[in-house]
Amino acid sequence: MNCPVTSLPIYQVDAFTSRLFGGNPAAVILMNTFPDDGLLRRIAAENNVPETAFLVPDGDNYRLRWFTPTVEVPLCGHATLASAAVVMERLQPGRTMVTFDSASGPLAVKRMGDRYVMNFPVRVPRSIPLPEGLTEALGIEPVETLDDGFNYIAVLHDFEAVRSLTPDMAAVARLDRPGVVVTARGDQRWDCVSRYFAPAKGIPEDPVTGGAHCGLAPYWSARLGKRELRAYQASARGGELVCRVVGNRVELEGACVFYLEGKVAVPVDQGSESA
Template sequence: MNVPFYQVDAFASRRFAGNPAAVMVLESYPGDDVLQTIAAENNLSETAFLVPHGDDYRLRWFTPTVEVALCGHATLASAAVVLTRLRPAGARVVFHTLSGALAVERAGDGYAMDFPARAMTPTSPPPWLADALGAVPRDVLADRTSYLVRLDDAGIVRSLDPDLAAIARLDRNGVIVTAAGDDGWDFVSRYFASPIGIPEDPVTGSAHCALAPYWANRLGRRELRAFQASRRGGEIGCRVSDARVELRGRCVFYLEGSASL
């Protein structure tokens, strides 16, 4: 069986930037073990699996090692596939996911995603986390998925070379590291997720569901411009509203074809 396959650079305005995601369009979901095997074969931080669901789509996300409950960049990539390849006349698509219904609509030359905000609470980190990061945290918060660590400045975030083997021992999926922005950005970040098989995620939409409310409260503004300072780099527009976060970004198609399953 051959199925449509796309590789899309999400949160990017040029090819080879942002975060690459695989998007595969299926008629129905096979077993979870099959989906996990396909994601491992694709060997990208996320593979998105789409299945038509009335006028909407069901959407699941897999890293090379696990299924995750929320993924921003692969949702953005999926919206680009639906609204430029599958239903080019459409202006909006709704995905039914483990995190509920997620709506994405066209926004200029990109897309705007309506996501749930993540509430992070102050916590005591593992005592070895500062050594693993190679930097002293100023704030440490967490939810059930990730730690969020604020550092002194953007330069430290950009230059981090953490001990990824140590971070793999975390009791959560990963650690978001952030600081006040530079070069016109409101804040910068990086995300290390070696516990789920992703040493460093290039651009992480789900992390910004936590970062945007955190920085909105610190800066006193609802509209924010964010940069994820990985080697590839990615630009994210954020708008915070009550318990929701709107994330905006662009996509560039890299690969289109079919996969033989």
């Protein structure tokens, strides 16, 4: 017998881009309460985008959780950006600021014209010896290797080395970090460029990664002597960010484009209610 279902609003947003089919796609689903984690994982797997954000109203603001198609993650930049766009352009048009309660603490996002500025915790990268297996996994030896507390950061010689990289995803997944950021100094248009690989989290290559820039921003800010950085993530879709280090926080600025708006069917016996 089929179990009863309810309909919940869903939005799919391309984040860190001003054009459709660029940036990083995120699904955003509004709920009255969070159901059990198993259902959230199944919904995220069904959506099959790099991250699904689940929003629950909490007073004037919202609680926020993020899932890849396989696991819950403690922080996600592009899905937070997408969630802010949903709140301020669809749920409460005219609103200019929202704070999300998350596993990484309160995350404030403000609207500035057609762009959004997120305030995230900084990840201070520390230089480390070359980890075992990293060169083999990437197919190139980094100039420098760092650990931002979550991922390895591999600094490469130049933009072209980042863009042309074809890592061994199975080997990357075997490393003792959930993901690897590769980065280099940018060209005349960008201060820094990067890519992010996280097959262990169900994302072979993430198109644009806000969390990675929480570590990249302080690294390149110190190297280049700049407080504000123009960053480009050189995935196939490509994405653009402006990063600013502000004390022990990082501001990440970007644009969003709505791709899809509709409803999803969710079992009602799992603790979910229509929002």
